Amino acid sequence: MAGSKHKSVRLSTGVSHRARKRFGQNFLHDQSIIDRIIKSVNPKAEDHLLEIGPGQGALTSQLASVGAQLDCIELDRDLVDHLSNEYQQQDHVCIHQQDILKVDLQQIAESGGNKKLRIIGNLPYNISTPVLFHLLKNHSLIKDMVFMLQLEVVQRMSAGVGDKNYGRLGIMLQYYCEVEHLFNVPSTAFTPQPKVNSAIVRLTPHEKPPIQAKDVECLQTVIRTAFNQRRKTLRNSMKTLLSAEQLSSLSLDSKLRPENLSLADFVLIADSISSQG
Numbered sequence: 001m002a003g004s005k006h007k008s009v010r011l012s013t014g015v016s017h018r019a020r021k022r023f024g025q026n027f028l029h030d031q032s033i034i035d036r037i038i039k040s041v042n043p044k045a046e047d048h049l050l051e052i053g054p055g056q057g058a059l060t061s062q063l064a065s066v067g068a069q070l071d072c073i074e075l076d077r078d079l080v081d082h083l084s085n086e087y088q089q090q091d092h093v094c095i096h097q098q099d100i101l102k103v104d105l106q107q108i109a110e111s112g113g114n115k116k117l118r119i120i121g122n123l124p125y126n127i128s129t130p131v132l133f134h135l136l137k138n139h140s141l142i143k144d145m146v147f148m149l150q151l152e153v154v155q156r157m158s159a160g161v162g163d164k165n166y167g168r169l170g171i172m173l174q175y176y177c178e179v180e181h182l183f184n185v186p187s188t189a190f191t192p193q194p195k196v197n198s199a200i201v202r203l204t205p206h207e208k209p210p211i212q213a214k215d216v217e218c219l220q221t222v223i224r225t226a227f228n229q230r231r232k233t234l235r236n237s238m239k240t241l242l243s244a245e246q247l248s249s250l251s252l253d254s255k256l257r258p259e260n261l262s263l264a265d266f267v268l269i270a271d272s273i274s275s276q277g
């Protein structure tokens with residue numbers, strides 16, 4: 001994501017830092033966007049906040065200023081040293097040098113007395129989907145999440161039935177969460193400027209899931225199989241997973257294509273397969 005023409009920045013540790021492409025580093029500099037993100041999060045002193053990829057701290061200072069417990073997970077050692085230096089006087093802020101994909105969310109939640117986590121991040125776009133799925137493994141520990149992501153990804157996350165962006169990512173996220181596309185962010189808000197536009201999305205895990213599959217892995221297989229063959233009708237794409245008789249017993253139109261099926265329809269198919277044993 002990081003572009004090629006960008007200057008280095010002198011960090012508080014004296015180290016000169018240049019945005020690293022391999023870490024998906026595009027730093028936010030537009031104060032009006034930063035303020036809008038913080039307003040969307042609306043952090044409170046009693047919250048337990050978790051920031052992913054704080055970078056040079058664009059969002060961190062306003063998050064820290066509310067006085068809540070704030071854990072920050074950053075992979076880049078130079079930035080970790082800089083942030084640890086900046087926040088050394090603030091005991092409620094803890095900077096972890098770690099890969100978010102390896103973080104034990106349970107442990108972080110326990111350190112805050114098992115309060116549900118409020119997660120914020122301008123995510124490294126190259127790993128955004130694995131990060132979302134890693135966090136959702138622990139959806140019951142999360143109160144809400146506000147993320148900056150590539151606009152195209154946010155459109156897929158929030159797409160409903162019939163939408164051209166409707167697919168696997170959106171359906172699986174909507175299984176666990178309410179998904180809200182809040183606003184778009186132009187590439188000019190970052191240094192270096194990415195080649196894509198971005199958007200802010202809020203994910204709120206359902207307190208009580210509106211619909212529950214007997215076996216989530218089976219649901220994932222059904223959705224993956226259906227969308228791998230997007231142009232095929234249900235009757236054709238589901239052949240490897242269930243028989244024509246089984247499918248017709250489900251009162252679904254087997255001539256439909258995956259983009260016409262709701263989450264409830266996919267759960268119906270998955271549950272029929274799971275109950276076969």
Ligand code: SAM
Nearest residue numbers: 023026027028053054055058075099100122124
């Ligand atoms: N929050 C900052 C901002 O808005 O300016 C930085 C955002 S930048 C798009 C993404 C940040 O995530 C970088 O600081 C990068 O070093 C960090 N990062 C990349 N991969 C990571 C990983 N696997 N775990 C934790 N942080 C990571």
